[in-house]
Amino acid sequence: MTLLEPTLRVNRLVVFQGGHVAFDCPFHTGVNVIRGRNSSGKTTVMDLLAFSLGAENIRWKPEALRCSATFVEVLLNGEVACLRRDIGETLLRPMSIFWGTLNEALKAGPQLWEMYPFKRSVHRISFSQALFDALNMPQAQGDGASNLTMHQLLRVLYADQPSVHSPIFRLDNFDTPLTRDTVGGYLAGVYDDVLYSAQLRLRELDAQISKQETELRSIFNVLGRSGQSPDLEFLNIKIVELEEARDRLSASLAKLREERALPRKDANKARASADELRKDLNVARHEESKSKDKLASLDLDIADSHLFVKELESRLRSLDESKETRTYFGNMQFRYCPSCLSELPEARTDAEHCHLCTTALGDGRADAQLLRMRNELNIQLKESTSLIQERTKDADKLRVDIPILSQHVRKLEQDYKAVANTWSSDVEVVLEETARKLGALDEEIRQAYERQKLASVISDLQKRRDELTAEGKRLEESIERLEQKQEQRKTEVADAVNTAMTRLLKLDLPLQPEFIGATTSTFDFVSNEVYVNGSKNFSESSAVVLRHVFHLSLLTASVQKPFMRVPRFLMLDGIDDGGMEKERSHRLQEIIVEECSTYEVDYQVIFATSEINPMLETSDLVVGRFFTPDARSLDVRET
Structure with missing residues (x-):
């Protein structure tokens, strides 16, 4: 059978009560029937x-709460994994994942399991995100700022017993119309990956633009109060003029000192001053050199990190290509020997052996290893990207600070040159006056450089804001086109579901007039309602039939429309609810089995019934033993 992505399949469920196995049941591809008498533990x-x-x-039932943990072996797009959760009334419990079979998981030490919380955090992804990644399903934004979770998807994929009058979703006390609309559209494949990414990016751009504008408003407000100009070109011209004036004043001071020789006492004093200036100059040059070296080192590290990120992205692509290659060659059949060209005997058709050399293919651990390697590469990629951002921030700061350090070095060089020359005490008054003017110029130059740095920041903020705004406009145009495509896909899915639902309702026993003459059927995720011939109110037993037929129709549409994100998996409970008579329950079971038999892709349906159709009782569709009040589903022992 064809494997569509995403596809979820349960292989085996084990429930532990401490070290005791309270329940252990294997499942298979296709329809799985759990049967037993009422109040025997099927639900x-x-x-x-x-x-x-x-x-x-x-x-939770009391006997379930006496158990300690569940272990379930699943196939995620054909790759095996084992999921563990501890049982308890506390909500939002974490999940542990082992990328291998259940038998291997039960023998593995704790260090081989990966623990994921229910909710994501800055440093940890949630188990829903981990499972979505394994199923190759994109992350989707739900109500508020939260991502969709496995719980929200299972509200549609699991039609449980208490939700008889909730035809689409399992009941949820915290349900909102926006959440229902998002979950329904996500499963239907209405929101494609490109649109989802564009919408997320547009939200990020809006936040970044708002941040840039807030910073600019704050800076201009301060400048307006202080009467300063943020004109970068004006400041550059002013700095050049101030530097030229200082050079002229320094030259004048040097000329005055060259006019007469220094007395010994004054000469000693001048030499002492020159030594101090020389020390300061050496320190300043050292700081300037150190900052420039650090900037060069950061630029080299950033370039190296970018190469490493490209290598990680290349490895991720290689893993995907490796998986595709293995899938392609794994399905290739040979009629003639590739070595001697002789015709081969009839090939073995079981999935456990190579049809060419009949060698056992193993337990698929290589596929699980691919999943683990992909997860590790994604973590390294996230860490490397974060490191690049931090280093870029440090490098940008150094690029701002280095010009100030260089200006300080030049000032000390000029001061040292001035005091190192001879000067005459006869012109002391003139020298002091010149020195004061020189000091005033130095302070004015320093302030001009500070304003230049601020003006540069303003220019960068304005440039970045304009770039983000332009990108936002392009994204808005792209989103508009994608949303038009989305509406077309929404109509396509609705037509497929409604056509299947109308057809299947006519196969029910002729008891509900609307079902007998069903011509139109519609559904609405937002209002959580299903209509047949414009009506939504039916008898208890008909409501049960309608609920299960809708979910079956959704599964039928998903096997016809590969773009849908229903993971070709369904759980149906309460087949016999609503006072349904035995014949009608048997007919509903036949409808489910017959409809599923037409699927040509991998799928799994698990349903529970207390009135199993006799034709199914002896089939290979049943799983586990028959439950009774005296031999309930869970073998819970007294402690």
Whole structure:
């Protein structure tokens, strides 16, 4: 069968009560039927399975709370993984993931498991994000600033028993129309990756532009109060003029000192002053040199980090190409020997052996290793990008500080040159006056350089704001085009679901008039309602049929539309709810099995019933044993 992405499949569920196995059941591809009498624990098993996959708001039964943890082996797009969650009434419990089979997981030490929280943080991704990555599903923004979670998806994929009058979603006390709309559109594949990324980028741009404008307003407000000009060109001209005036004044001071020889006492004093200036000059030159060396080192590190990021991105692409290559060659069939060209005997068709050489293919651990390597590369990529940002920030600061250090060096060089020359005490008054003027010029130059630095910052902020604004306009135009495409896809999915629903409702027993003559059916994720021939109010048993037929129709549409993000997985409980008569329950089961038999892709449907259709009882669709009140699903022992 064809594997569409995303595809989720449960291989095995194990529930522990401490060290005791309270439940252990394997599952298979296709339809899985859990059966047993009323009050025998079928819903408890379904709830535990949903919880192990990330569901919340479970209405725990007492026997379930006596258990300690769930282990479930799953296939995520064909790659094996094991998920563990500790059972308890506390909400938002974390999940541990082992990238291998359940048998390997039970033998593995804690260091081989990866712990993920329910909610993401700055330093840790959530288990929903980890599972979405493994299923090659993009992250999507939900209500507020939160991302969609496995719990929100399972509210559609798991039609549980208490939600009879909630035809689309499992009941949730914190549900909002925006959340329902986002979840429905996400599963339907309405929001494509490009549009999602563009919308996220536009939100980032809006925040960055707002930040730039806030900084500019603050700077201009301060400049307006102080009467200063932020004109960078004007400041550059003024600095040149001040530097020329200082050079002329320094030359005049040097000329005055050359007119007469120094007395011994004054000469000693002058030499002492020159020595002090020379020390300061050496220190200033050292600081300037050190800053320039540090900037050069940072630029080299940044360039090296960019090369490392490119290498990581190349490795990620190589991993994807490796997976695609293995998938391609794994499906290749040979009729003739590639060495001697002789016709080969009939090939083995089982998935555990190579059809050419009949060698066992193993447990797929290489695929799990690819997932682990991809996760590690993504972590390194995030760390390297963060490091580049920090180093770039430090380098930008040095580029601002180095000109000030250089100006300070030049000032000390000029001062040292001035005091190192001879001067006459006869012109002391003139020298002091000249020195005061020189000091005033130095202070004015210093302030001009400070304003120049501020003007440079303003110019950079304005340039960056204009660049972000231009990018934002381009993104808005792109988003508008993508949203038009989104509306077309939304109509396509709705038509596929409604067509399947109308067809399947007609196969029900002729009890509900609207179902018998069904001509139109519609659904609305926002209002959580399903209509047939314009009506949404039906008898209890008909509401149960409609709820399960809708979910089955959604699965049917997902196998017809590869772009949909329903992971070709469905859990149905309460097949016999609403006082449904046995014949109608049997017919609903037949509808489910017959519809699923038409699928040509990998899928999995798990449903529970207390009135199993006799034709299914002896089939290979049933899983586990038959549950009774005396032999309940969970083998919970007294402690």
